[in-house]
Amino acid sequence: MEAFGLLLHGFAVLLTWKTLVLMMVGLVLGIFVGVLPGLGGPNGVAILLPLTFTMDPTSAIVMLSCIYWGALFGGAITSILFNIPGEAWSVATTFDGYPMAQQGRAAEALTAAFTSSFIGSLVAVLLITFLAPMISSFALKFGPPEFFAVYLLTFCSFVGLGREAKHKTVISMSLGLLLAGIGMDTVSGNLRMTFGSPELLRGINFLVAVIGLFGISEILLTMEERLALRGHAASISLRVVLGVWRNLPKYWMTLLRCSFIGCWLGITPGGAIAASFMGYNLAKRFTKDPESFGKGRIEGVFAPETAAHASGTAALLPMLALGIPGSGTAAILLGGLMVWGLNPGPLLFVEHKDFVWGLIASMYLGNVVGLVLVLTTVPIFASILRVPFAAVAPMIVVSCAIGAYAIQNAMFDIWLMLGFGIVGYVFKKIGIPLAPFTLALVLGNRAEDAFRLSMIGASGDLKVFWSNGLVGSITTLAIVLLFWPAIDNLLGRVGWRPRAKTAAQ
Amino acid sequence: MPQPELEIVVDDPTAPEDESPSVVCSGTIEIFICLLLLALAVTLGYDNWRTGASWDSTGPEPGYFPFYLSVILGGGSLYGLIAARIAHRKAAETFVTRAQGRRVMAVFVPTLLFCLVTQFLGLYVASFLLIAGFMRLVGKIALWKSLLTAFVFTAIMFVTFDIAFDVIMPKGPLEAAFGY
Numbered sequence: 001m002e003a004f005g006l007l008l009h010g011f012a013v014l015l016t017w018k019t020l021v022l023m024m025v026g027l028v029l030g031i032f033v034g035v036l037p038g039l040g041g042p043n044g045v046a047i048l049l050p051l052t053f054t055m056d057p058t059s060a061i062v063m064l065s066c067i068y069w070g071a072l073f074g075g076a077i078t079s080i081l082f083n084i085p086g087e088a089w090s091v092a093t094t095f096d097g098y099p100m101a102q103q104g105r106a107a108e109a110l111t112a113a114f115t116s117s118f119i120g121s122l123v124a125v126l127l128i129t130f131l132a133p134m135i136s137s138f139a140l141k142f143g144p145p146e147f148f149a150v151y152l153l154t155f156c157s158f159v160g161l162g163r164e165a166k167h168k169t170v171i172s173m174s175l176g177l178l179l180a181g182i183g184m185d186t187v188s189g190n191l192r193m194t195f196g197s198p199e200l201l202r203g204i205n206f207l208v209a210v211i212g213l214f215g216i217s218e219i220l221l222t223m224e225e226r227l228a229l230r231g232h233a234a235s236i237s238l239r240v241v242l243g244v245w246r247n248l249p250k251y252w253m254t255l256l257r258c259s260f261i262g263c264w265l266g267i268t269p270g271g272a273i274a275a276s277f278m279g280y281n282l283a284k285r286f287t288k289d290p291e292s293f294g295k296g297r298i299e300g301v302f303a304p305e306t307a308a309h310a311s312g313t314a315a316l317l318p319m320l321a322l323g324i325p326g327s328g329t330a331a332i333l334l335g336g337l338m339v340w341g342l343n344p345g346p347l348l349f350v351e352h353k354d355f356v357w358g359l360i361a362s363m364y365l366g367n368v369v370g371l372v373l374v375l376t377t378v379p380i381f382a383s384i385l386r387v388p389f390a391a392v393a394p395m396i397v398v399s400c401a402i403g404a405y406a407i408q409n410a411m412f413d414i415w416l417m418l419g420f421g422i423v424g425y426v427f428k429k430i431g432i433p434l435a436p437f438t439l440a441l442v443l444g445n446r447a448e449d450a451f452r453l454s455m456i457g458a459s460g461d462l463k464v465f466w467s468n469g470l471v472g473s474i475t476t477l478a479i480v481l482l483f484w485p486a487i488d489n490l491l492g493r494v495g496w497r498p499r500a501k502t503a504a505q
Numbered sequence: 506m507p508q509p510e511l512e513i514v515v516d517d518p519t520a521p522e523d524e525s526p527s528v529v530c531s532g533t534i535e536i537f538i539c540l541l542l543l544a545l546a547v548t549l550g551y552d553n554w555r556t557g558a559s560w561d562s563t564g565p566e567p568g569y570f571p572f573y574l575s576v577i578l579g580g581g582s583l584y585g586l587i588a589a590r591i592a593h594r595k596a597a598e599t600f601v602t603r604a605q606g607r608r609v610m611a612v613f614v615p616t617l618l619f620c621l622v623t624q625f626l627g628l629y630v631a632s633f634l635l636i637a638g639f640m641r642l643v644g645k646i647a648l649w650k651s652l653l654t655a656f657v658f659t660a661i662m663f664v665t666f667d668i669a670f671d672v673i674m675p676k677g678p679l680e681a682a683f684g685y
Contacts, residue, residue, distance in 0.1 A: 054671050167584045171542060174578040178549055181571040190567040193552050216616070223612045224605045231514075390644020391636070395658055397616050398632040401623065402662065406672045414620050421616075425609075429600060430535045448570045456564035 007129055010357030014365060019062055022055075023362065026063040027370050030070015035078055035381045036392060041071035041312070042329045042438075043214040046207055047399045049336055050406030057340040058355050062362040064336055065316075068329055069121070069366045072312055073374045074381065076113035076305060081106060081382055082231035089272040089308040092280040096293065096300025103296050106234035110378055111244040112301040116255065118371045120306035123259035124266060124313035125363040128320065132349070132360075135321035139346035144453035145464050149474035151447040152465075153481065154324050157268060158436045160484035168432045176437040179204050180444020187452060199412040206441035207335050208404045208413045209420045213434050214328075215400040216421025219393050221428060235379045244298075251302050254283050258303050262310025266326055267318060271435070272311040279307025313363065319344055320356060324443065328435045331442045339407075525604035530597040532589055539586040543579055550575030611643050627677030633659045 014020075033044030044067050052060035079090040080097035093113060100109035142150070159169045182193045183203025194200040248255070258279035265275040283303035284293045293300050315326030316333070323345030325331035337344045342352060349356055374381075404417035427434060458464035466472040480487065550572055557566030558573075601609065615635055622631040637655035640646040666672040667685070676685055 050666070050672050051670055165588070167581045167588065171578060171581040171585060174574050174581060175542070175545075178571055178574045178578060181574070185567040188563075188567045190556060192556055192567055192571060193549055195552065220609050220612055223608050224601070388640075388644055388646065390646060391640050391654055393612060394615070394619075394632075394636040394639040397612075397619065398628075398635060398658070398662065401619070401628065401632075402666060402672075402674060405628065405674060406666070409673070411624060411675060414623060418616060418620055422613075426534065426538060430531055430538060432538075451570060452565050460560055460565075 006133070006353065006357045007361060009353070010359075010361030011365075013058060013354050013358035014062065014361045019059055019358075019362075022059050022063040023066045023366055023369060024373075026066025027070040027366065027373055030067035030072075030370075031074040031077075031374060031377070031381050032070070032384065033067070034071035034074020035384050036396075040075065040214075040218070041068050042210065042332055043218060044068075044071045045329055045332045045336075046210045047215055047396075047403040049207060049332070049339070050403050052336070053339065053406065057337070057342055057352075058358045060340060061333070061336065061355070061359050062366070064333060065359065065362055066366045066370070068312075068333070069363075069370045070373075072121075072309055073114060073117060073370050076110065076117065077374075077378060077382055078231075078385070080109045080113060080301075081234060082385065084231075089276040089304070089311075091273075092276040092304035092308075093301060095280065095304075096295070096297050099294070099296035100298070100301070101232045101234070105296065106232050107236045107240040107378075108244055108298065109301050110234060111236055111241050111375065112298050113305045114371055114374050115244060115248070116258075116302040116305040117309040118367055119255050120259050120262050120309035120311075121313045121363070121367045124263050124310045124317075125360065125367070127263050127314060128317045128363070129360055132317055132321045132356075135317070136346035136349040139322055140350070142346070144450045144457065145467060145471045146474065148447060148450035148454050149465055149471045149478065150322060150324060151443055151450060153474055153478040154439070154443070155436075155447075156478040156482035158439065160481040161268070162433060162436070163274070164431060164433045166485070169436050172427070172432050172434065173436040173440045176440025177444045177447070179209070180206070180441050181448065186445065186449065199410070202408060202410070204416065204441070205407050205413065206438065207332065207339075207407050208416050209441055210328075210332055210335075210438055211400045211404050212417040212420025213424035213427075213438065215396065215403075216417060217424025217428060219396055220421065220425045222389070223393060231382075231385070233379060233382060236375050241375060247298075251299055253286070254299055254303055255306050257282060257286075258306035259310045262307040262312075263314040265307075266311035266314025268326070271315075271327060272308040275311035276304035276308040279303040316363075320348065320359075321346065323348075323446065325439065328438050331438050334442055522604050525602035527597075527599040527601075528603050528606050529600045531600040532592060532597060534600045535589040535592075536586060539582045539589060542582040543586065546575045546579035546582060550579065612639075615639055615643075623675060625677060627680055628674040629659050629663055630677055630679050632662065 029048060030041075030044060033048075034040065045064055048067055049064065052063055055063070075085070075090045076093060076097070078084045079093040080101050083094050083098040085091045085094050097109045097113060100106065139146075155173055158173065159166055162169045178193070180203075182200055183191070184201060185192050191201065258275075261278050261282065262272075262275045265271060265278070280293075280300060280303050283299050284290045287293070287299065312327060312329070315330040317326065319325040319330045319334050323334070323343070325334045334344050337348075342348060342355065400417060400421075401414050404413045405411070407413060424434060427437075454464050455461075458467070464471075465475040553568030553572035553575060556568035558568040559566055560569070615638060619631050619635040622634060626634075633655045635655075636658055637651045640651035640654060641648055644651075663674075666674055
């Protein structure tokens, strides 16, 4: 009940004309970046972050989170109308969304996608509303060893549960952690890994790295491919919307199941990609007519969109409650909080109640407004794709450069952005994942501080990470997750693997 | 079943040919990257060792945590190097074809020049040159459209960042002539 009262207070903080206008601007910009080839949620948020530097933290985070919702909605437009998944998690949406568009049911598919996105996000926001305060009040009891154990758990689960080659995830993560350590050591004041360069004294700002890794590299990758588009135009009528909504109760189990999967994979670092495919596969598995999937079945749009959006939204839960982002975009939003001097984690709920509850309230409002906006403006946003990429690409490059420069007013950061753009391009092409790199860059200093404080408190004894039940359980779980592929393999050999998983394989 | 008309069609006159020869295979790049990362791990590891990678009376020295990270990075790169060497013998997947490489360079080189020009002429002039030049030379779009788009976009950026949001960008002699 307390959460409900605080949420109402959040709405009171939010409901000012200024914030509502910023919310609309954020949503429009978000849909715009979601639709444009070569951009997406994380890039959009990172590039547009400088726009918020002069705002108060609440307005800024509301605008940024609305850019994020907008980008999530916008991605479905290209997937369904053009068979071009803007993000990897939109791939599953194309399986049935595009065939529906080919059958002249584009409006129905788009309504289904937007509605299920809304439902997935709503379930995740409800989870955040009621769970985040509980987790954060529990986390207030954490000391440095517990925090380091949680960071370790995050890193280990990326390695153990990730789909990429393990050594590539390890390379990506350790490189990110190392780069986070460049500059002045926060504890001793010593300079580390600067090699006498005054530019490196400031360290490497992770937002600069993100803009290069995601923005510039995406432009290089997009340019590499054929940029011809062939797709359907669509406008959504009220009759179609009401028709889809009337049939929603028929799919309640799919929606509920996918929301649950999405929330789970959002909180753990499974991510929206795994959620969307898992949601799609489960919907196919539990249907009486699996053969109809892939041929334009509306449930094939509901399932991945619900799961992906629930996952994308739920990733904000560990960010707010523990200061540990569950996704690349959550990591960028976390960076934004740090820019405004806010320290994400349990204390945020105590020290900045207005901010946290204003943000949570904006998640509800942003999703409702976003749903109405996309349903009414699809033809306008779809026509953005008529703009030639040769005009869009240099504009994105300029936006990236503005974003990179504005963070620290340093010309060096523009060069750094370009360097990270090349790194991102090469890493993506050889399968080194970028999400662990971003996460490590964001959490590197915090993890190191927690480790050092733990070790100082224990006079260098590593047993501190098993000194009580809580920290011991988290550390042990981290190690289990790190070696999960081997453990899973072993369980399979001795016949202990869970039946559902064996069947799925 | 109704077959709707395709209403949005955007052609790509500069699209790469499908049968373009491979410039380099992914395995070679993977080996090269692993070698680079290994060299980076050794360099950073040495610097952290020099800074202090053990314990003193106050606790772990500044290089302690990053030193062990360098070791992990080195280990991962070494493993990657061996794995790439073994996989390289089995399959040679294309990293980039000649046509793709040309197109990537068509974006990369102007971006590099843009960064360089920004240092001397400021960000807005460099933006105008990049957008107009790219649209005209790479996109083969009409000159007036390229110039107009570049001017409008640059003006919007200037008004948005420098005037409305007080985010000051690097300027050059042109802005100085107008008193900015």
